[in-house]
Amino acid sequence: MPQAWEGEADLRISEGLVAVLRKSARPLMFRFPEREFTLHIPAHAFEQYPVFGIARYQAREPYTAAEIRSLAERGIIGRPAKLPAARQAAARRRRPRPVSDFGVSNDALPAATLAGGCDMLVASMERIHDPAALASICKQIRRHIITMTGAAKSGHPGGSLSAVEIVVTLYWDVMRHDPARPDWPDRDRFILSKGHAAPVLYAALAECGYTPKETLNTLRKLGSIYQGHPDKRFLPALEASTGSLGEGLSVGIGMALAARLDGKDYRTYVLLGDGEIQEGQIWEAAMFASFRKVDNLCAIVDYNKLQLDGFVKEILDLEPLADKWRAFGWHVIELDGHDIPALQKAFAEAASTKGKPTVIIAHTVKGKGVSFMENNPKYHGVAPTPEEVELALKELA
Amino acid sequence: MLIAAKYEKKLGAATREAFGRTLVELGRENPDIVVGDADLTKSTMTTYFAKEFPDRLFECGIAEANMVGIGAGLALAGKIPFVSSFSAFVMTKGFEQLRVLVAYPNVNLKVVGTHSGISIGEDGPSQMSIEEIALACALPNFVVLSPADEVATRWAVRWAAQHKGPVFIRTGRPKAPIVYNSDAHFEIGKAVELVPGTDVTIVATGLMVAEALLAAGQLEGEGISARVLDIHTIKPLDEDALERAARETGALVVVEEHLVDSGLGVRVAQALAKRCPAPVEFIGLTGYAESGSPDELLDKYGLRAPNIVQAARRVLARKA
Numbered sequence: 001m002p003q004a005w006e007g008e009a010d011l012r013i014s015e016g017l018v019a020v021l022r023k024s025a026r027p028l029m030f031r032f033p034e035r036e037f038t039l040h041i042p043a044h045a046f047e048q049y050p051v052f053g054i055a056r057y058q059a060r061e062p063y064t065a066a067e068i069r070s071l072a073e074r075g076i077i078g079r080p081a082k083l084p085a086a087r088q089a090a091a092r093r094r095r096p097r098p099v100s101d102f103g104v105s106n107d108a109l110p111a112a113t114l115a116g117g118c119d120m121l122v123a124s125m126e127r128i129h130d131p132a133a134l135a136s137i138c139k140q141i142r143r144h145i146i147t148m149t150g151a152a153k154s155g156h157p158g159g160s161l162s163a164v165e166i167v168v169t170l171y172w173d174v175m176r177h178d179p180a181r182p183d184w185p186d187r188d189r190f191i192l193s194k195g196h197a198a199p200v201l202y203a204a205l206a207e208c209g210y211t212p213k214e215t216l217n218t219l220r221k222l223g224s225i226y227q228g229h230p231d232k233r234f235l236p237a238l239e240a241s242t243g244s245l246g247e248g249l250s251v252g253i254g255m256a257l258a259a260r261l262d263g264k265d266y267r268t269y270v271l272l273g274d275g276e277i278q279e280g281q282i283w284e285a286a287m288f289a290s291f292r293k294v295d296n297l298c299a300i301v302d303y304n305k306l307q308l309d310g311f312v313k314e315i316l317d318l319e320p321l322a323d324k325w326r327a328f329g330w331h332v333i334e335l336d337g338h339d340i341p342a343l344q345k346a347f348a349e350a351a352s353t354k355g356k357p358t359v360i361i362a363h364t365v366k367g368k369g370v371s372f373m374e375n376n377p378k379y380h381g382v383a384p385t386p387e388e389v390e391l392a393l394k395e396l397a
Numbered sequence: 398m399l400i401a402a403k404y405e406k407k408l409g410a411a412t413r414e415a416f417g418r419t420l421v422e423l424g425r426e427n428p429d430i431v432v433g434d435a436d437l438t439k440s441t442m443t444t445y446f447a448k449e450f451p452d453r454l455f456e457c458g459i460a461e462a463n464m465v466g467i468g469a470g471l472a473l474a475g476k477i478p479f480v481s482s483f484s485a486f487v488m489t490k491g492f493e494q495l496r497v498l499v500a501y502p503n504v505n506l507k508v509v510g511t512h513s514g515i516s517i518g519e520d521g522p523s524q525m526s527i528e529e530i531a532l533a534c535a536l537p538n539f540v541v542l543s544p545a546d547e548v549a550t551r552w553a554v555r556w557a558a559q560h561k562g563p564v565f566i567r568t569g570r571p572k573a574p575i576v577y578n579s580d581a582h583f584e585i586g587k588a589v590e591l592v593p594g595t596d597v598t599i600v601a602t603g604l605m606v607a608e609a610l611l612a613a614g615q616l617e618g619e620g621i622s623a624r625v626l627d628i629h630t631i632k633p634l635d636e637d638a639l640e641r642a643a644r645e646t647g648a649l650v651v652v653e654e655h656l657v658d659s660g661l662g663v664r665v666a667q668a669l670a671k672r673c674p675a676p677v678e679f680i681g682l683t684g685y686a687e688s689g690s691p692d693e694l695l696d697k698y699g700l701r702a703p704n705i706v707q708a709a710r711r712v713l714a715r716k717a
Contacts, residue, residue, distance in 0.1 A: 185475070232502045240473060241502040247494055250463045254470015254478075257455065261431070261476070281494070284463035292455075 006058045007096035009068040010087055011041070013053070013076055018046045032075055036060035039072050043126070052087065058099070065094040124176040125208060131340040134172055137207065138164045138340075142369045143396050144203035144216055148226070150389035151217040155228070158379035160200040162304035162337070162364040163271060169343040170269055171204045179209035182237035188266050189239045189255050193248020194273030194302060195229040196381070201238075202226045210237045246279025248272065249299060253289050256297040267351065270299045275307030278316050283328065289357040290329025298350040299330075299359040302337065304366035308380050322361055330359045337362025370395055403617075404592075404610035409575040412568035412603075413511040415550035417442025420479060423558050424450050430558065431471055433457055433464045433480035440570075441481040441511045465491035465506070469498035472505040477558055484510025484526030484567060492532055499563045500536035507557045508533075509566045514654030515686040515694045516604055517570040522685040531659035533565040534632045540585070541632040543567040543661075545606035548577035549629050556585055567603060569654075571691045574607035576627070588635040594624030597709050598642035598649045602628045602661050605652045605680075605700060612705035623709060631661055636668040643675035648712040650678045652705055657681030676715040678708040 021028055021043055030039040037059030045053035057068050069083075069091070083091055128134055141164050149155035167190075171177070175188040192201045199219065206213040211225060218224035225234045229243030240251050252270035259266050272282065289297055301321070309315050318324070325332045331353045335342040343362070350358035366380070367373030370392040373384070384392055410418075423430045424446055431453045438444040438456065447454040455471075457464035461482055468480040480487065487510055488495070499506045513526045533541045542557070542564065544550040550568060557564040576591070583589065591606070592613045601609035606627045613623040624646055626638055642649060649669070651662040662679040669675055686698055695701055 189474075240469070241497065244493060244497040247462075247466050247498055250466020250494070251470035251473065251498060253463075254467040254472070254476075255474045256470075257431075257467065258471050258474030258476050261453065262474075281460075281462040281466065284458075284460035285466065288457060288460065288463055288467070 004058055004060060004099050005062045005096040006056065006099045007063075007065055007068070008054050008056055008094050009039075009065040009072065010083055010091045010094075011039075011045075011053055011055045011069055011072055012051050012083075013041070013046070013073075015051055017076070018051055021046060030072065030076060032071060035063075035071055037063065037068065037071075039068070052084065059096065062096045062098075064096070065091055125172075125178055128172045129344070131344070134165075134168055134340050137172055138168045139369075139396055140207060141168060141200060141203045143393060144206070144213075145199045146370065146384060146389055146392045146396065148199050148203065148216050148219040149383040150386065152220040153383050154220060154381075155199055155383050156196040156381050157199065157383060158306065158366040158373060158376070159194060159273060159302065159304060160197045161368045161370065161373065162366045163194075163197050163200050163302045164368065165338045165340055165343060166271060166300055166302065166362055166364075167200050167204050169340055169347065171208055173344060174347040175269065176266065177208075179205075179237075182210060186264055186266050189252070189268040191240050191248040191252050191255075191268070191270045192230055192242055193252075193270050194245065194276050195242035195248075197271070197273070197302070198226070198228065198230050201230060205235075205237060211235065245273065245276040246281040249282055249285040249289070252297055252299070253285055253292075253294055256289075256294045257292075259296055260294075266296070268297050270297070272299055272301050273307075274301055274303045274305065274312050274318060275315070277301060277318065286325065286328040286330065293355050294357050295354050297357045298347070299357065301359060301361045302364055303361055304364045306366040306375070306377050306380060310377055325359045325361070329356055331356050332359055332361060334361045335363070337364035338368060403614050404607070406574045406607055406611060408572040410547040410573065411571055412544055412547065412550040412573050413440070413442050413570060415544075415547040416481075416509055416511070416554055416566065416568050417445045419551045419554040421445045421449055423555065424453065427477065427558070428453075429475065429477045431455065431476045431478045433468050433471075433478060435459055435461050435464050435482045435486065437482050437511075440483070441509070443479075443481050461486050461490035462494050465494035465508075466498055468506045469494070469504050472499075477505060477507070479507040479509055479557075481509040481511065483524060484513040484529045485524055488526065488529035488532045488565070495536060495539075495563075500538050503538045503562055505561050505563070507564045507566070509554070509568060511568045512570045513567045514569055514604065515682065515698060515700075516654060516691040518691040518694060519688050521688040525686060527654070527656050527682050527685070528659065529565075529567065530631060530653070530655045530661060533567075534664065536563070536565075538563055539632065540564045540630070541567070542629060543602040543631050544629050545601075545603055545627055546573045546576040548575075548579055548581050549583065549627075552581075552583045553629065556583075560585075569604055571604075573604060576606050576610065583629060586630045586633045586635055588638040589627040589629065590624060590638070591627055592623065592625040594622040595646055596622045596648070597713055598624040598626060598646045599705060599709065600626045600628060600639070600642070600649055600651045600661070600665055602631060602653050604654055608700065608702045609652055609705060611702035612709065615702060615706050616709055619706075621709065621713065628661060628665075631664065634664050634668055636672055639665055639668050640672040643669055643673040648676050648709075648716045650680065650705055650708045650712055652680040652700070652708075654700055655681055657683055676712050678712040680704055680708055
């Protein structure tokens with residue numbers, strides 16, 4: 001038996017709401033708790049006609065599109081509208097289809113109760129599930145990393161490139177967040193504990209719309225919001241200032257504990273470097289998080305096998321790494337950190353794992369995506385020359 | 398509020414005890430007050446808070462660095478966390494975390510060190526904190542408080558809770574001599590002139606304030622008028638009060654239960670060098686102490702009223 005139904009419904013909304021949609025370029029969501037359905041109005045839904053558009057809905061019952069329209073319009077604008085004749089036939093053809101999961105409500109929180117007992121929901125940035133679409137964002141992020149560090153003539157391209165798929169999957173698919181409101185209390189938190197990978201985070205924040213893309217090339221320059229390591233004073237959208245390794249997991253625990261105290265359902269993600277977890281504080285934090293069952297926390301180890309002085313296994317080997325985390329009481333998922341569907345699946349598994357925190361050990365390639373940087377210890381902390389930038393951008397075209 | 402010229406030493410609650418009690422009051426008033434401790438709740442007196450608010454007390458185990466990090470995370474998520482341990486541990490083992498996660502991004506974390514100074518007694522130097530005024534003052538954005546007694550501690554903890562930004566409060570283990578009446582009024586960054594005086598100024602902090610008051614009484618008997626300043630706020634330092642003291646009394650003695658080369662004394666000297674140079678004598682520790690009863694240790698290491706009196710005579714001799 002399907003748990004839920006989804007479909008599309010014609011909808012008339014007020015001019016005011018259309019203006020809100022156009023201005024924010026962000027979807028609107030409504031939840032109708034009594035009727036157990038949610039309505040998702042994409043930002044572009046009302047481009048064709050002034051106040052008529054198509055909304056997606058998910059429901060517990062197989063409502064017809066007409067029923068949804070009538071209920072929704074009563075809720076949102078107070079009375080159902082008559083559909084223009086031209087659209088009536090198309091509306092009749094729309095039927096709900098069964099789906100296995102009623103997943104929309106997790107996206108949002110109640111903001112205001114409207115006329116017919118429905119809540120207008122504040123929506124997250126629109127999520128992208130398609131791995132191919134995410135992969136093309138990854139390519140764009142990699143181009144930013146190369147040009148930024150090239151322009152800065154310093155920085156850490158290797159460990160930024162290895163984390164691209166992790167960061168993109170989180171920011172575009174997994175996390176609930178809204179670039180228009182970086183201080184949204186219910187946003188999911190991301191802490192870049194391996195702060196030297198700042199370029200990948202800056203590129204993601206800029207592409208999401210938190211910060212300007214045009215100034216990414218001011219990375220590491222005096223007065224830039226894109227400081228050498230993440231600095232909350234210059235960029236308030238950051239969750240924490242990081243850069244001294246080994247500290248982000250503790251901060252993530254603090255945020256996760258606060259969520260628990262406040263009864264909030266946001267999740268906290270902490271990206272760790274592999275060399276970074278040689279720090280003792282990581283294991284203090286690991287012990288604490290499992291003992292206190294901090295299951296709204298997910299750590300990701302960007303296991304690119306290289307650190308500044310050379311190969312991790314020659315500096316201070318971490319193996320057997322998965323066993324270590326397991327012994328510390330964590331749910332462990334090991335995967336290829338460049339495999340987007342695997343990351344999507346892992347983050348879902350982490351969210352549904354209760355009673356213990358999850359660590360994703362992501363096997364990655366340092367310098368991933370640029371042939372001459374891959375697995376090359378040199379590019380831990382050395383920026384590409386102008387010629388190398390040109391070569392790299394060709395590969396990333 | 399001002400103490401009579403003849404100060405009589407009467408023991409009150411330990412400053413760590415006052416911290417623990419005040420924390421519970423704050424917890425009742427504000428649900429955002431949360432506490433971290435590192436296996437010392439029964440010593441730091443956060444145990445009172447733990448009993449009343451078990452969900453808001455995070456026992457971190459013997460892992461101070463993690464505790465400070467968790468505190469920073471809680472603060473970033475809107476809580477008002479107090480983290481506590483012996484001064485000797487939280488300020489040293491948590492220092493790097495206090496530097497990067499708290500001081501530099503100006504995060505709203507409160508750090509309370511207990512068992513400061515040598516007056517902890519028998520446990521000996523590994524547990525005695527005689528460096529942490531230097532460490533705390535080295536952190537930009539931190540306010541550093543060093544209350545003298547129970548009443549001053551209650552104010553300090555309450556002030557810290559309502560202040561947005563990092564605060565370090567230095568408290569001690571033994572029962573603290575009563576300095577203030579319960580209605581005493583404090584202002585952040587403003588020294589309290591406990592005794593007016595014209596010949597010399599004794600600048601003291603923490604447990605040494607009571608010794609300074611005793612010394613002022615003895616000096617009065619010798620016909621020397623000694624002013625006593627309680628520096629409850631070490632940072633920001635009340636440079637105005639120090640300048641006035643230098644101009645009006647012309648000589649100062651600084652006394653602290655801390656290394657003399659890196660604590661209150663050097664900060665006072667810096668302020669005077671800027672504002673109004675004057676001869677100063679410094680009383681404090683010059684190295685690590687040992688086991689013994691608190692009283693024996695304070696005697697042996699020269700942190701008593703007679704030591705202050707001698708220093709006052711020395712500095713008066715240097716007065717032009």
